[in-house]
């Protein structure tokens with residue numbers, strides 16, 4: 001009997017240690033997409049509202065659960081008691097108090113929530129903010145910088161320390177633009193334009209994710225916001241505005257011809273060439289990007305070859321078909337696309 005009790009206690013201790021370890025270890029590791037690790041003024045502002053709500057709810061939880069536990073112990077049936085306790089129905093003063101307190105708490109929460117919702121919708125200084133028009137597609141993000149005449153996809157370069165004014169829409173279904181470390185999410189809805197702004201205080205690579213179920217490859221609809229130092233930003237803008245489009249190696253020259261004849265150019269634009277398709281992402285300076293396939297694969301020759309060989313195998317339901325390219329065509333197209341940077 002005693003042995004059984006001891007092994008039961010051991011099991012409970014082991015379970016408690018395991019639960020505590022899981023809770024503690026859950027805090028380890030990196031948090032590249034955590035709104036609790038803000039990297040700009042909009043995310044900071046939003047974290048303050050989250051924090052206010054958290055502390056209010058924690059306070060309410062502690063008080064309510066504390067009272068509940070205290071009442072259970074204080075008024076429990078004692079040994080030998082069998083009669084029903086005095087039955088109370090209604091208490092106007094108590095009911096008034098527990099109606100008014102939540103109303104006051106919600107009012108306290110509502111003020112910064114409403115104020116910050118308006119503040120997050122448009123850049124405080126439209127005259128200096130950089131405008132980027134964002135279009136969600138199944139499954140990639142288009143970034144159009146009208147003042148710079150740059151269009152790119154899946155990697156949005158921005159100058160650090162500058163307010164970025166975003167106009168969001170969608171070409172097909174509803175998507176949601178979310179870079180947790182820079183700003184809260186906002187829907188990209190076909191037929192309408194939603195606006196928000198963000199700013200990265202320091203240079204860095206901030207990962208984003210579509211946050212609205214938008215089809216089979218929703219989970220792969222990733223993107224990055226790359227905040228550049230002033231010199232890196234100037235260099236990126238210059239490279240994007242003056243792309244080097246002449247293929248250099250023999251393989252790239254063959255790839256350039258394939259791009260024109262195999263149908264690639266019907267869907268894709270490469271600035272500075274006659275390739276002006278607009279169904280798929282703009283591929284100008286593709287070699288500069290760190291990711292391909294909606295930032296779901298790192299941009300290596302091997303991954304590019306895998307992608308070209310069978311896009312739907314890597315991204316279910318993607319519009320780009322399997323073109324049944326030969327090994328040689330894949331090698332040449334990879335050389336052509338990766339060379340441009």
Ligand code: CUA
Nearest residue numbers: 175210214218
């Ligand atoms: Cu786009 Cu989910």
